[in-house]
Amino acid sequence: xxxxxxxxxxxxxxxxxxxxxxxxVATFFAILLLLVSxxxxxxxxxxxxxxxxxxxxxxxxxxxPANADAKKEIDEALNQxxxxxxxxxxxFGGNWCYDCHVLDRxxxxxxxxxxxxxxxxxxxxxxxEGDKNLDLVKKYKTTLDKGVPVVVVxxxxxxxxxxxxxxxxxxxxxxxxxxxxxxxxxxKVTGQ
Numbered sequence: 001x002x003x004x005x006x007x008x009x010x011x012x013x014x015x016x017x018x019x020x021x022x023x024x025v026a027t028f029f030a031i032l033l034l035l036v037s038x039x040x041x042x043x044x045x046x047x048x049x050x051x052x053x054x055x056x057x058x059x060x061x062x063x064x065p066a067n068a069d070a071k072k073e074i075d076e077a078l079n080q081x082x083x084x085x086x087x088x089x090x091x092f093g094g095n096w097c098y099d100c101h102v103l104d105r106x107x108x109x110x111x112x113x114x115x116x117x118x119x120x121x122x123x124x125x126x127x128x129e130g131d132k133n134l135d136l137v138k139k140y141k142t143t144l145d146k147g148v149p150v151v152v153v154x155x156x157x158x159x160x161x162x163x164x165x166x167x168x169x170x171x172x173x174x175x176x177x178x179x180x181x182x183x184x185x186x187x188k189v190t191g192q
Contacts, residue, residue, distance in 0.1 A: 050178035054106040063104055064095050064126035070133050074154075077121040082156040085189055089120040092137065092150040094127050099172035100149045103180075106172070112180045119188035120153075146170055153187045162187060 077088045093100030107116045116122065125133050130144060137144060140152045140160045146167030153162040
């Protein structure tokens with residue numbers, strides 16, 4: 001027969017075994033959780049990093065300066081483009097437009113940024129709240145009806161070669177880097 005001392009000792013051993021096993025299981029799951037979360041936090045090692053969406057940004061307040069003279073900037077860019085054998089990329093938008101900021105970042109970073117710098121002169125055209133520089137929207141035969149940013153490619157002679165009338169850049173945050181790179185490659189001056 002088991003006396004009270006033996007029963008207490010038995011319960012204590014089983015309690016200690018239970019606590020050790022619980023700690024071991026909890027430790028196992030904690031390590032597993034750390035390993036899983038660390039693998040999600042690492043950047044994929046992918047040689048083709050153009051098959052990902054454009055990078056998010058924090059909004060700058062001066063991407064489209066309120067006092068900018070867009071007509072003058074376009075004229076200066078066209079003169080420079082003729083001298084440097086480049087094209088002019090007009091980006092109609094506003095400081096309030098998150099996708100305008102995403103597109104701007106993409107046009108300054110990575111492969112697309114390199115190609116944009118080599119082949120294009122970038123001019124931001126402020127549309128205010130949709131009521132500014134509308135004469136330029138009309139001049140370059142584009143529309144703001146499908147959202148911004150609106151991209152217009154000009155030849156060095158000032159003629160419009162392309163306009164994103166169907167809102168192709170409106171959701172720049174969802175655009176793939178490879179698609180922007182393909183667009184720039186298509187519209188760069190041939191022979192570059």
